[in-house]
Amino acid sequence: MTASTSRVAREVERGETHLVHEAMKALRPAYENRDHFVETVDRLQRPEGYRLVGAFLEGQEEAAAAAGFREGHSLSWGHFVYVDDLSTAPSERTRGHASALVDWLLFQARSLGCDQFHLDSGCGPDRYDAHRLYYNHRLAITAHHFALKL
DSSP: OOTTOOEEEEEEOTTOGGGGHHHHHTTOGGGOSHHHHHHIIIIIIGGGTOEEEEEEETTOSSOSEEEEEEEEEETTTEEEEEEEEEEEOGGGTTSSHHHHHHHHHHHHHHHTTOSEEEEOOOOSGGGHHHHHHHHHTTOOOOOOOOOOOO
């Protein structure tokens, strides 16, 4: 990002979901089809509390990076924000977009009065840059996540 280019992190509302598709499909390649992605987010996930935020560069309609998150309550975490997805378009990586989104998300969690902030991340070498980002924001590995495909 050059000094003359500005970035704005902002929430992406229903009707704008397509603006984060390019960034999000880098993390979620099963949603290569934009219409399928928009339909899934707007019809299924938003009613369950899923929200989107994008990092937008001046003069560009589509987000350079995007995050999907939700607010919730649990016995183990209390009041929390959980980040489901955090992705940067490949051409925009290493330019601080994901870091700006994590800052926005942490601010949002504090503004909502949350007790905790959570996200899961894959464990392979391809995720090491993401892990460095999370460590730089003082996130800690606090659990193993177990799963079974049904």
